[in-house]
Amino acid sequence: MKNKGIKYKGIIFDLDGVITDTAEYHYLAWKKLADELNIYFDRKINENLKGVSRLESLEIILKNGDKVFSDEEKHYLADKKNDYYKEMIKKITPQDILPGVCDLINNLKEREIKIAVASVSKNAKTVLDNLGLLDSFDYIVDAEKIKNGKPDPEIFLNAADGIKVEPCCCIGIEDSKAGIEAINRAGMLSVGVGNPETVEEADIILKDLSNPSDILNLI
Ligand code: BG6
Numbered sequence: 001m002k003n004k005g006i007k008y009k010g011i012i013f014d015l016d017g018v019i020t021d022t023a024e025y026h027y028l029a030w031k032k033l034a035d036e037l038n039i040y041f042d043r044k045i046n047e048n049l050k051g052v053s054r055l056e057s058l059e060i061i062l063k064n065g066d067k068v069f070s071d072e073e074k075h076y077l078a079d080k081k082n083d084y085y086k087e088m089i090k091k092i093t094p095q096d097i098l099p100g101v102c103d104l105i106n107n108l109k110e111r112e113i114k115i116a117v118a119s120v121s122k123n124a125k126t127v128l129d130n131l132g133l134l135d136s137f138d139y140i141v142d143a144e145k146i147k148n149g150k151p152d153p154e155i156f157l158n159a160a161d162g163i164k165v166e167p168c169c170c171i172g173i174e175d176s177k178a179g180i181e182a183i184n185r186a187g188m189l190s191v192g193v194g195n196p197e198t199v200e201e202a203d204i205i206l207k208d209l210s211n212p213s214d215i216l217n218l219i
């Protein structure tokens with residue numbers, strides 16, 4: 001296994017699709033916008049949007065249409081999608097935390113493992129707040145301060161720095177292709193959850209985090 005013999009001291013979680021199923025809300029909000037624009041968009045295309053910033057996601061969607069938009073129009077469309085998304089995440093409660101995640105967090109804290117969130121979403125703090133998890137992490141990356149999104153390793157390196165753990169002693173957990181690449185490029189152990197094809201480059205592939213010992217056994 002990569003980083004064999006390493007003692008892992010930090011776990012860095014992606015948010016959307018790992019801690020809660022907001023990946024579905026991102027999809028539904030983009031689908032609503034794409035339908036309004038008469039642009040073909042489905043769940044397969046959506047896999048490429050996971051972990052990717054709002055404007056980059058819009059660019060991927062627009063590739064399937066023949067309309068040309070100015071930068072101003074693109075910002076308007078991205079804002080519109082974000083309005084749909086913000087409406088959807090208003091109803092999030094602690095019950096929307098995915099199975100096993102709370103147990104895993106509690107177990108990691110008991111073992112004094114540092115935990116961080118590395119999400120490129122500008123809505124991450126709102127989502128964490130609605131989940132009741134805002135104070136549960138040692139560090140939450142501020143997406144506004146990240147220059148290069150996933151697959152660039154910057155966001156995971158920033159998280160490692162935030163919890164003061166060397167990257168090689170961190171495990172990153174992601175549901176996106178871009179995110180797994182970012183973790184691998186950061187020199188961390190990568191755990192992929194969700195669609196196995198999407199996370200095929202991960203060191204370890206899990207269906208979900210419902211069994212906390214899948215992660216605890218790595219420590
Ligand atoms: C990522 C999601 O976490 O955040 C992407 O996987 C999303 O789908 C990105 O586009 C940006 O989110 P937001 O909330 O800033 O539009």
Ligand code: MG
Pocket residue numbers: 014015016017018023050051174175176179
């Ligand atoms: Mg994700």
